[in-house]
Amino acid sequence: MKLFSWNVNGIRAVNKKNLFVPFIKKFNPDIVCLQETKAQRGDAEIDLPEYEEYWNSAERKGYSGVAIFTKKKPMSVFNNFPVDIAAKYNIAGDGYGNPNAEGRVIALEFRDFFVLSVYTPNSKGDLSRLSLRHRHWDPAFLEYVKQLEKKKPVIFCGDMNVAHTEQDLAHPKANEGEHGFTKEEREGIDNIIKAGFVDTFRYFTPKGNGYYTWWTHWQRARERNVGWRIDYFFMSKKLVKKLTKASIHPDVMGSDHCPVSIELDYS
Numbered sequence: 001m002k003l004f005s006w007n008v009n010g011i012r013a014v015n016k017k018n019l020f021v022p023f024i025k026k027f028n029p030d031i032v033c034l035q036e037t038k039a040q041r042g043d044a045e046i047d048l049p050e051y052e053e054y055w056n057s058a059e060r061k062g063y064s065g066v067a068i069f070t071k072k073k074p075m076s077v078f079n080n081f082p083v084d085i086a087a088k089y090n091i092a093g094d095g096y097g098n099p100n101a102e103g104r105v106i107a108l109e110f111r112d113f114f115v116l117s118v119y120t121p122n123s124k125g126d127l128s129r130l131s132l133r134h135r136h137w138d139p140a141f142l143e144y145v146k147q148l149e150k151k152k153p154v155i156f157c158g159d160m161n162v163a164h165t166e167q168d169l170a171h172p173k174a175n176e177g178e179h180g181f182t183k184e185e186r187e188g189i190d191n192i193i194k195a196g197f198v199d200t201f202r203y204f205t206p207k208g209n210g211y212y213t214w215w216t217h218w219q220r221a222r223e224r225n226v227g228w229r230i231d232y233f234f235m236s237k238k239l240v241k242k243l244t245k246a247s248i249h250p251d252v253m254g255s256d257h258c259p260v261s262i263e264l265d266y267s
Contacts, residue, residue: 001264002027005117005157007035007214007231007257011067012044019254024048027249029261030071033117035159037065037103056080058103065103066117066158074108081105081144089140094132096121105141107148112266113239114148116156123161123179130184133161138188146195153236154197159214159257160232164189164199167209168229180228197234200246200262211248214257225250233262242266 004027011034014020024032032051039062041055051069056079058064080100081091091100099121107116121137123130145154162185166172175181193199205211212227221227233246245263252259 001031001266002029002261003031003033003115003155003157003233003264004029004259004261005033005035005231005233006252006259007119007159007255009036009255009257010038011046012039014254015044015046017254019252020044021047023252023254023259024051024069027259027261031108031115032069033115033157034067034069035065035117035119037067038062039065041067054106054108056103056106059101060097063102064119066106066119068106068108068115068117070108070115072110074110076109078107078109079103079105081140082147085140085144085147089136089143091136091140094129096129096132099132099137105144109152113153113155113236114151116145116148116154116158118156118158118160120158120160120162123182123185125179127179127182130179130182134184134188138185138191142188142191142195145197149236153238155233155235155239155262156197157231157233157260157262159230160189161230162186162189163228163230167207168211170209170212170226170228180230192234196237198237198240198243200233200235200243201229201248201260203240203243204246212250213248213260217256222250222256231257231260233260235262239264 163169213231215222215227
């Protein structure tokens with residue numbers, strides 16, 4: 001079973017470049033999780049009849065949004081945080097809006113596990129959304145996946161807008177304290193791991209840099225591989241025995257992010 005995740009930075013743009021369907025045809029994933037779709041379902045003419053499509057789009061058009069394409073029909077589908085978790089962590093919004101209305105989380109329940117596509121709020125260059133991220137979003141998201149895990153194992157993936165350790169970005173010293181590499185954002189990943197979820201890429205590749213999933217458009221950063229690893233697949237420890245591979249696909253073009261993937265053995 002192959003699962004892919006990709007921040008497409010606008011599904012219509014990637015599709016118009018004729019890069020999305022060929023990507024699907026090449027890798028033939030069973031489940032594809034997307035982030036930053038910037039579209040409503042039906043806005044892009046995507047011809048993939050073998051897949052069921054599930055979308056959680058932002059109320060604000062052309063912004064944010066997540067989706068999951070799956071060959072197998074899920075048992076149930078959930079958009080956004082549950083009302084009780086949103087209330088507990090005051091996910092009502094900040095000066096930018098309500099993140100629970102920005103199409104940032106979708107969860108599909110299958111027989112053996114839940115799969116979530118997540119697009120974590122960016123803390124912004126001036127760190128004006130760091131408080132929302134650190135005090136509200138991160139603890140709410142962790143409680144949500146732990147709540148789901150009480151029922152069955154969880155796989156969650158997507159653009160989490162943080163490089164976890166110094167080996168997850170090309171220039172850690174220069175970016176210390178900058179958005180995407182603050183101690184508060186990194187603590188969010190620490191807490192996910194402390195709760196028992198496994199960073200699947202680091203499970204196979206615990207050491208080493210140069211493994212990036214996002215590159216700025218400036219100064220030929222992608223060509224020079226001056227990037228950040230901010231896109232992840234995490235899973236419940238119970239599923240690790242099924243995990244056979246975790247990969248990054250920097251050769252797949254169309255977005256400033258590249259896809260990441262995992263493979264599970266259910267034979």
